[in-house]
Amino acid sequence: MLALATSLLAGAAGAACTACARWQPVPADARLPAACTRVDECAPALAALRARSAARAAGRYGEADAIRARLLGGAFELEDARDGATLWRRAARLPAAALRAPLAPRKRTVRELVALASSPDDAARAALAATSVAQLAQAAAAVIAETLAVGTPTTDARACADELARSARARMSAGAPELHGRKAADAAFSFALAGVVDARVFVSLADALDVELRRLGDTQPVGVLLALAEKLALAALPGSHAVFGTLAQLVRNGAQSGRFAVPADSTGARLLECARVELLDERPLLWLARHARRQRKRTRADTPVVPARTATAAERLVAARGRPVVLDLGCGFGISALGLAADAASRARDGGACAADGAQRACALPVATLLDAQPILVGCDLNGGAIAFAAAAAVRLGLAPRVSFNTASATDALASALRTCGDEEALGLLIQFPTPFRDEEDGGTLVDEPPGLSDESAPAHVRDEVPSAFRGNAQLPGRDGFMANDTLVRAAVDAVASRRARARGGSFLYVSSNVEDVAIEMRAAVERAARGRLRAVGASELLQPSASAERGETAAADPRTVFADLPIGTLRQAKHAQRGGERAHGAGWLPASPLPRRARSETEVLCGLEGKPVFRCLFVPVGGE
Numbered sequence: 001m002l003a004l005a006t007s008l009l010a011g012a013a014g015a016a017c018t019a020c021a022r023w024q025p026v027p028a029d030a031r032l033p034a035a036c037t038r039v040d041e042c043a044p045a046l047a048a049l050r051a052r053s054a055a056r057a058a059g060r061y062g063e064a065d066a067i068r069a070r071l072l073g074g075a076f077e078l079e080d081a082r083d084g085a086t087l088w089r090r091a092a093r094l095p096a097a098a099l100r101a102p103l104a105p106r107k108r109t110v111r112e113l114v115a116l117a118s119s120p121d122d123a124a125r126a127a128l129a130a131t132s133v134a135q136l137a138q139a140a141a142a143v144i145a146e147t148l149a150v151g152t153p154t155t156d157a158r159a160c161a162d163e164l165a166r167s168a169r170a171r172m173s174a175g176a177p178e179l180h181g182r183k184a185a186d187a188a189f190s191f192a193l194a195g196v197v198d199a200r201v202f203v204s205l206a207d208a209l210d211v212e213l214r215r216l217g218d219t220q221p222v223g224v225l226l227a228l229a230e231k232l233a234l235a236a237l238p239g240s241h242a243v244f245g246t247l248a249q250l251v252r253n254g255a256q257s258g259r260f261a262v263p264a265d266s267t268g269a270r271l272l273e274c275a276r277v278e279l280l281d282e283r284p285l286l287w288l289a290r291h292a293r294r295q296r297k298r299t300r301a302d303t304p305v306v307p308a309r310t311a312t313a314a315e316r317l318v319a320a321r322g323r324p325v326v327l328d329l330g331c332g333f334g335i336s337a338l339g340l341a342a343d344a345a346s347r348a349r350d351g352g353a354c355a356a357d358g359a360q361r362a363c364a365l366p367v368a369t370l371l372d373a374q375p376i377l378v379g380c381d382l383n384g385g386a387i388a389f390a391a392a393a394a395v396r397l398g399l400a401p402r403v404s405f406n407t408a409s410a411t412d413a414l415a416s417a418l419r420t421c422g423d424e425e426a427l428g429l430l431i432q433f434p435t436p437f438r439d440e441e442d443g444g445t446l447v448d449e450p451p452g453l454s455d456e457s458a459p460a461h462v463r464d465e466v467p468s469a470f471r472g473n474a475q476l477p478g479r480d481g482f483m484a485n486d487t488l489v490r491a492a493v494d495a496v497a498s499r500r501a502r503a504r505g506g507s508f509l510y511v512s513s514n515v516e517d518v519a520i521e522m523r524a525a526v527e528r529a530a531r532g533r534l535r536a537v538g539a540s541e542l543l544q545p546s547a548s549a550e551r552g553e554t555a556a557a558d559p560r561t562v563f564a565d566l567p568i569g570t571l572r573q574a575k576h577a578q579r580g581g582e583r584a585h586g587a588g589w590l591p592a593s594p595l596p597r598r599a600r601s602e603t604e605v606l607c608g609l610e611g612k613p614v615f616r617c618l619f620v621p622v623g624g625e
Helices: 002-009 039-057 061-071 098-102 108-119 124-129 133-145 154-173 183-193 199-216 224-232 242-257 268-275 283-291 313-317 335-349 365-372 385-397 409-419 460-465 486-497 518-530 568-578 602-610
Strands: 078-080 088-089 327-328 376-381 403-407 427-432 508-513 533-537 613-619
Touching: 039 061, 039 078, 039 088, 039 108, 061 078, 061 385, 088 098, 098 199, 108 124, 108 133, 108 154, 124 154, 133 154, 133 183, 133 385, 154 183, 183 224, 199 224, 199 242, 199 486, 224 242, 224 268, 224 283, 224 533, 242 268, 242 508, 268 283, 283 335, 283 602, 327 335, 327 409, 335 365, 335 385, 365 427, 376 409, 385 403, 409 486, 427 486, 486 508, 486 518, 486 533, 508 518, 518 533, 518 568, 518 613
Parallel strands: 327 376, 327 427, 376 403, 427 508
Antiparallel strands: 078 088, 508 613, 533 613
16 A cells, blocks of 8 residues: 555656546456556556455445545546446546545554654655544644653654654645544644644644535534634634634524524634634633643653753743743643733733733732733643643744743752842742642542542532542642642742842742642641741732623632532532631632733633632732732
């Protein structure tokens, strides 16, 4: 099949072969007519016809149809008789477009594709050209997310993913026939997760989806249309691309005809309003949050190092010495850092934000002060796949000069940054939604996410809804392995508290969690380390009036809620309360995020849309207000 691919792709238009120009059955012995004058072209075509016959006989009708499409689009014609036989003949001339058309895709494993992408020879390139775009995209995402699992040296992971993306773009340039339905959008999401920077890959996929949507017309349900728009947004596709206009028109047609309704806060409403969806919008981030839930927890011992797309933190901080710094420790997919960089860019473009401006009202005063000063942003995480996504997104969004992402532990990243930057400028630190430590109290019962309760104190409907396999999460670290450990907290507190006088006004430490006892533990650790040098501020002090209402946010759930009425997502909190633990409400707990709307992480967005509480504290140096 590889030789067939190479032969057909290398063919050239030539004079007609009269011996093969008449209708004839596909021979069982693969022999061409003796008078054939274009054996170099007719022989591969005959081999393809025999492969098609074998596919039909085996019931692989999709493969057979793909081969038929390639032959009908080129110099060969065929007809299927009722008895199962196939007649074929050569057309007068071989069109140039047919010579560029890709062969029917062959299914390969990720390991095979990685080996081919790592090989420099022409045969490997031809084999990749005969692989579907969807498979190439999935392999690219897999080689970044699980570099060690597929047996590729970690230093080659980036080059391997790039080669798979180049092969996909070449196949799309040749008119890949297999991008039906939502496959183009799925491939765009996979390539985004792989950290592909080349915007041409995503534009080609969007072009293919636009053609497919126009072909399908008003036949798709609203959920499919919105999912397509959200996945393209995650690829940081320019909002001016025609596919968003097509999606907006299809949503409008469906709403006007009564086929479906468009919720006011949905991606559909966004499409109808401005015919575009962006990466930092709420709904696209749900795909990242759901994807993150399926990933295993990372430790420093098993973390592959994927080469970063942006400058390392040390390089960036050295080059920007004298500017304020924001570090997002455990940044996940980097959404908060990207959002802060985008907000800072908007402030620079608009000449700063005044007190009456909505962008200013949408975040706390220390955050706004730091963003107005145009900080350098650095995100770090142990998940190399998430860092690859964030770094490539920064490049495609044009934010790379402002933000850097690196695969590193929070402790190492903070120590490296503090060695590079001095204490003359403001410093903002974010510790958001660290993987919670195991709750091993009360006899060692684990009740972590997905939460479950093994005793009879939980309501029957709750016990029934929680599968026994999910009662506890063995991947969660103990307190010693918790990211926001005492060592990290002490270093973070000392860094913020030791800012010189002129840098204290814009410095802050922000911690948050959707697990109540984890948030309480983090706040207690900060206050122990601060020894009066930092204080937790309240919403009434820092959030501008009506900021929460403008963003559609509400305070955290009332901690006095009756146990039986608690949703399944708060069982760990309920267990904590049953043990008489402290509750995360009152002075110093913020009911809404102090960050700009576009800087809320994918986890925070998911919690908000699911109605789950988030527990937050913002600390500032005493005397630095």
